[in-house]
Amino acid sequence: MGKSGLFDLEKHFAFYGAYHSNPSCAVLNFGFLFTIIHAVFYMCLDKKAGSLAALLCIACWVGASQLAHTLGFSLAWKVVLAAQLFCGTGQFLGHGIFEVLQIVFEYEPYPGFRTSVQAKIAAEIKEWQEKKQKKIS
Structure with a gap:
């Protein structure tokens, strides 16, 4: 004879099986x-900013999975398309915010990061200009 209420083992197994x-x-x-x-x-x-980005990626996956399950594929892809357009704008703004962190708050993942990146940008621009000049010549 089985127990009832909190001690009903069959009820707990049934709940566990249904839940999973x-x-x-x-x-x-x-x-x-x-x-x-x-x-x-x-x-x-x-590590710092990347961990935040990683958490956001995982949160977005969880949300998208739940959305697809709730709405079904025929509607979910339309919502996802709208979200992609919205999030693309958010990404553009996020890049701007990262630049503000660097310029206003002098955030750097490690010392000398900004100087190194600026030097590489200048080198890339110089290389592109030289290639362009060779094509013209």
Whole structure:
């Protein structure tokens, strides 16, 4: 004879089995794989800012997975397209915010980062100008 209430073992097993077969749980798919790759990439670039970017990537994957499950594919892709346009704008703004962090607050992932990047930018510009000049000549 089984116990009832809190001590009903069959009830707990049934709940566990139903919960873990629930399709609303996140599905590990190619989206998840690419999310992890991006998250690790950002963390390798810079531990502090990259960790934040990694958390945002994972949060976006979780949200997108839940959205796809809730809305279904036929509507979810339209919402995702709108989100991509919105997020593309956000990315543009994010790059601006990173520049503000560098210029106003003098944030650098490591000492000398900004000077090194500026020197590389100048070298790239010089190389492009030389290639352009060779094409004209």
